[in-house]
Amino acid sequence: MTEFDKLLADIRACRICLDEPERFVLPHEPRPVLQISKTAKILIVGQAPGARVHQSGKPFTDPSGDRLRDWMGIDEDIFYNDQLIAIVPMGFCFPGNDNKGGDLPPRPECPPKWRLQLLRHLEQLELILLVGQYAQRWHLGGLCKPTLSETVFAWSESFEQSTPPILPLPHPSWRNNNWINNNPWFERDVLPVLKSEVERLVK
Numbered sequence: 001m002t003e004f005d006k007l008l009a010d011i012r013a014c015r016i017c018l019d020e021p022e023r024f025v026l027p028h029e030p031r032p033v034l035q036i037s038k039t040a041k042i043l044i045v046g047q048a049p050g051a052r053v054h055q056s057g058k059p060f061t062d063p064s065g066d067r068l069r070d071w072m073g074i075d076e077d078i079f080y081n082d083q084l085i086a087i088v089p090m091g092f093c094f095p096g097n098d099n100k101g102g103d104l105p106p107r108p109e110c111p112p113k114w115r116l117q118l119l120r121h122l123e124q125l126e127l128i129l130l131v132g133q134y135a136q137r138w139h140l141g142g143l144c145k146p147t148l149s150e151t152v153f154a155w156s157e158s159f160e161q162s163t164p165p166i167l168p169l170p171h172p173s174w175r176n177n178n179w180i181n182n183n184p185w186f187e188r189d190v191l192p193v194l195k196s197e198v199e200r201l202v203k
């Protein structure tokens with residue numbers, strides 16, 4: 001077994017949020033959901049699996065995934081090709097729901113335990129997509145702005161200054177329909193860049 005395979009096996013067996021939680025115990029058995037291979041050219045960093053993805057065990061098997069694929073201009077065959085695309089959320093397991101029915105934030109235990117040692121195996125990345133604020137805060141460092149709108153609006157900074165280029169995106173959830181409607185520059189200016197970069201890397 002390679003070091004990479006051993007790391008993936010350790011992640012799939014992880015029970016930290018049940019056995020040694022920082023604050024409260026995960027309300028179900030852990031089920032880490034990620035897609036990864038060492039040859040991936042594109043990394044998608046999401047938030048954490050929702051209830052549907054927790055059931056399916058496959059990332060973005062929900063309406064947010066449909067919209068994200070549409071933004072990227074690719075179908076499911078390409079999206080789920082782990083040789084091309086890695087999908088590594090900030091928290092690997094569904095964190096459960098808050099008392100309003102929304103998803104809780106990604107588990108804070110996950111990034112310090114797994115993230116750096118996993119990402120260092122992705123040496124062929126040519127594009128990183130940061131989907132939502134949690135991903136942007138962790139990955140962008142000083143390029144992250146106080147609000148998601150400001151960070152996405154300044155997309156060209158991280159796209160031009162980072163290696164590999166980074167594109168910050170809003171989460172494709174229906175909950176962000178108002179944001180998308182209120183910020184038409186996103187579909188006009190950012191999505192064409194996203195589509196053309198993805199097309200270049202997956203063809």
Ligand code: SF4
Nearest residue numbers: 014017030092093110
């Ligand atoms: S969220 Fe991350 S740290 Fe928590 S149990 Fe799942 S894999 Fe382990």
